[in-house]
Amino acid sequence: MTRAPLQSLDQALDLLLADVHSAVEQESVELNKALGRVLAADLHARLDVPPWDNSAMDGYAVRSTEAGQSLPVAQRIAAGERPEPLPGAAVARIFTGAPLPPGADAVVMQEDVQIDVEGRVILPAKIAPNDHVRHRGQDCRAGDHLLGAGRRLQPQDLGLIASQGISEVAVWRRLTVALLSTGSELREPGSGELDAAAIYNSNRPMLAALLEQLGCEVRDLGIVGDTPQATRKALQAGASADLVISSGGVSVGEADHVRDVVAELGEIDLWRIAIKPGKPFAKGRVGSTPFLGLPGNPSSAFVTFVLLARPFVHALQGRRDTGAVALPARADFAVPRPGSRREFLRVTTRVEGGELWATPYVNQSSGVLTSVSASDALAMVPEHRTLAHGDAIEILPLHRLMD
Numbered sequence: 421m422t423r424a425p426l427q428s429l430d431q432a433l434d435l436l437l438a439d440v441h442s443a444v445e446q447e448s449v450e451l452n453k454a455l456g457r458v459l460a461a462d463l464h465a466r467l468d469v470p471p472w473d474n475s476a477m478d479g480y481a482v483r484s485t486e487a488g489q490s491l492p493v494a495q496r497i498a499a500g501e502r503p504e505p506l507p508g509a510a511v512a513r514i515f516t517g518a519p520l521p522p523g524a525d526a527v528v529m530q531e532d533v534q535i536d537v538e539g540r541v542i543l544p545a546k547i548a549p550n551d552h553v554r555h556r557g558q559d560c561r562a563g564d565h566l567l568g569a570g571r572r573l574q575p576q577d578l579g580l581i582a583s584q585g586i587s588e589v590a591v592w593r594r595l596t597v598a599l600l601s602t603g604s605e606l607r608e609p610g611s612g613e614l615d616a617a618a619i620y621n622s623n624r625p626m627l628a629a630l631l632e633q634l635g636c637e638v639r640d641l642g643i644v645g646d647t648p649q650a651t652r653k654a655l656q657a658g659a660s661a662d663l664v665i666s667s668g669g670v671s672v673g674e675a676d677h678v679r680d681v682v683a684e685l686g687e688i689d690l691w692r693i694a695i696k697p698g699k700p701f702a703k704g705r706v707g708s709t710p711f712l713g714l715p716g717n718p719s720s721a722f723v724t725f726v727l728l729a730r731p732f733v734h735a736l737q738g739r740r741d742t743g744a745v746a747l748p749a750r751a752d753f754a755v756p757r758p759g760s761r762r763e764f765l766r767v768t769t770r771v772e773g774g775e776l777w778a779t780p781y782v783n784q785s786s787g788v789l790t791s792v793s794a795s796d797a798l799a800m801v802p803e804h805r806t807l808a809h810g811d812a813i814e815i816l817p818l819h820r821l822m823d
Contacts (some may be wrong), residue, residue, distance in 0.1 A: 440735040457591035468557040481524035487547040527552035570687040570740030598658030600641040602669035668716025671700040697786035698724035717786035726821035747812040749776040755807040766795035
């Protein structure tokens with residue numbers, strides 16, 4: 421296979437997202453099982469919330485025109501009780517959330533009134549209409565658009581849906597991802613002492629956790645030895661999933677068989693991205709199943725996952741929020757020589773002088789996973805640019821890249 425030219429990150433993302441032909445199937449789930457699922461259809465309000473005017477305070481429901489008067493209490497209204505109409509020259513004792521009685525147009529807080537010796541309520545001299553009243557439909561009205569298809573449901577969304585009396589929602593089926601780790605040198609943690617040529621497999625638990633955090637079901641295909649036969653068998657086994665992701669085996673070494681075997685079983689249509697770390701990223705198909713090949717070095721695997729695999733997974737899930745949100749910051753470092761690839765430094769951030777500053781981890785090697793674990797953001801260094809200390813840059817907060 422001839423070596424393809426490096427694709428820019430923007431080109432690679434465009435190619436990835438343009439190749440998402442369909443999401444997974446819809447299913448209906450109970451609301452208490454919908455957290456983190458992706459909404460499959462727009463959701464509109466069925467009813468007004470609140471369904472009637474109600475009190476925002478414990479106090480007295482009144483007519484605002486009767487301010488300054490001393491009036492008897494005509495009724496007591498607790499939340500969940502249906503009120504009677506409020507007669508003239510009277511107030512109603514009312515509690516937070518209780519329906520406002522017909523005839524009342526305001527609520528006076530209990531601490532703003534006085535009670536005379538006869539138990540009558542002395543109202544303040546000024547009462548504005550609508551004081552401390554939550555009006556019908558203040559939250560939403562029947563027909564309002566509440567949540568859009570493609571939204572990953574959050575706890576607050578479940579509360580909003582429940583306020584409409586909805587107990588089940590239509591969501592996209594969970595994406596199944598076959599995950600394989602290539603490398604004859606890899607050993608699983610807990611498998612015993614390492615010999616001189618072996619290392620523990622750190623990519624598998626990291627990538628599996630990233631996928632699970634995105635709401636995927638992970639099918640672990642384990643460690644795959646560096647032979648074409650073992651690679652072919654694993655890829656064929658993974659092709660029944662919605663997506664196959666591998667780590668390692670997509671570079672140019674003699675033991676890197678993944679790219680060639682994927683091309684044999686399907687196609688490779690994207691390889692080698694102009695980013696650092698993470699150049700040997702690959703995308704293709706195993707049969708008709710999408711395939712993403714991440715580099716084997718742990719920091720490279722992490723960076724390419726959050727920058728490239730994550731938005732692709734989002735799109736397959738039916739999510740609309742595929743982009744990464746960048747924040748402005750200042751460089752607590754310098755880049756004296758321009759690079760040909762866009763670099764993503766693992767950095768920690770701090771606020772100083774009202775601005776966000778980014779300090780790189782001391783070792784930025786692609787094999788140093790501590791650079792990711794010790795950091796809270798990726799700082800973007802554009803290709804073909806130098807930076808001086810204090811220059812304006814953009815950062816990608818890690819917590820936003822793992823959701």
